[in-house]
Amino acid sequence: MRQCDDALRGILDRAGGSGVSPVLHEGTGKMPVPPGPETGQVSLPGEAIYAQPVLFALEFALGQVWKSWGVEPTGCLGCGVGRYAAACLAGVFTLEEALGMVVARARLADTPPSGRQSALDEFQAACSRVRFRKPRTKLVDPTGQLATADAAKAEFWRHEPEEPIDLAAGMAALAKQGCGIFLEIGASTTLVDLGRGCLKDSAGLWAASLRQGEPDWPAMLRTLADLYARGVRIDWEAFDRDFPRRRVVLPTYPFQRQRYWIADDPADAPRSGPGEEASPSTVVRLLGEGKLDSLVEQLKAANSFSDDEVRLLPKVLRALAAQHGGQSPPPQAPHH
The missing domain is CATH 3.40.366.10 (Malonyl-Coenzyme A Acyl Carrier Protein, domain 2)
Known part of the structure; x- marks a missing residue:
């Protein structure tokens, strides 16, 4: 101009x-x-x-x-x-x-x-x-x-x-x-x-x-x-040539290493559902307390399981609970 x-x-x-x-x-x-x-x-x-x-x-x-x-x-x-x-x-x-x-x-x-x-x-x-x-x-x-x-x-x-x-x-x-x-x-x-x-x-x-x-x-x-x-x-x-740029000092402490990028393979992407995703502490607590029915519901809400996988969850969780507590698996409750 x-x-x-x-x-x-x-x-x-x-x-x-x-x-x-x-x-x-x-x-x-x-x-x-x-x-x-x-x-x-x-x-x-x-x-x-x-x-x-x-x-x-x-x-x-x-x-x-x-x-x-x-x-x-x-x-x-x-x-x-x-x-x-x-x-x-x-x-x-x-x-x-x-x-x-x-x-x-x-x-x-x-x-x-x-x-x-x-x-x-x-x-x-x-x-x-x-x-x-x-x-x-x-x-x-x-x-x-x-x-x-x-x-x-x-x-x-x-x-x-x-x-x-x-x-x-x-x-x-x-x-x-x-x-x-x-x-x-x-x-x-x-x-x-x-x-x-x-x-x-x-x-x-x-x-x-x-x-x-x-x-x-x-x-x-x-x-x-x-x-x-x-x-x-x-x-x-x-x-970008007309815009001034300068180097900045990065923090000396480690960053929280949490990735937010899209997974390369869709199979590797974390699954999410309509419910609240169960955190590791929640899973451990429910296992320790033997509240397997609640844990099943948590996992079903946070993941896309097939019907066959849902039917296997109670049995798998009973085995995990036994390993976690060092005891025999608790009696299996009917699950529908």
Whole structure:
């Protein structure tokens, strides 16, 4: 975000504007919300000249965060301003070049019809100043076409503001490329929700970086956990790098050696039942007191015995009681 702020400040200063940070922290200090059928208009001061560059900066910064954690995209799709963020993350142009194009595009969006041609000329001039590169990552445009070497030409981008958007075609193209995990880099779940509707038969993971009504950090962590659970390789060292760690002194006395881990073999796992598990002291006490019926009930409640095993319990316990007390086994009471 600071990189975007530094680059954008110089561009907007020439137009009498400001950088990313003042716009983000205007008023309530909440992050901007992209326009969509669920969210309405962008909640930012001013017009597109502020909203579009800030949205680009947010999307680009989120993409860089995910990449720093080892989450590398196999394909990118963007709509509107998001198309520039996707292309920038794919290496088509630099951050500074992208912001210059986005600012010119925003001015075009703010221009009334009477002056649109001059604003369009300015946007196309901004495109001409960019040194385009071939995408390093599969890049799908909103018409469903996989970007080729043409994406590295100014002519490809000059007509972008006037091109139609077909999200369904774009999502179908991603699915055709084998994509099954879809991650939105934006301030809400708008595209995730729309994309899921485009691929109703997909069993893939639909995740969002940020969610309205949820703090940013927990939302990111929840999505990170979802990605990890679906097999995405996370660079945990990179994730943990910004958090200070220090060595601690362990207690010098022995720990109580009691394991709470899951047994490797289910047969080795301790059995439990609906009743209270009999402790060793209880077993010894009941044996010593000859209360074999009570001990039978304790053991039945704490273990999953078969009927044959239950029938053997009284006989076995009588023998144990005799060994424990050094006496003959007590008479066997009827047991049902």
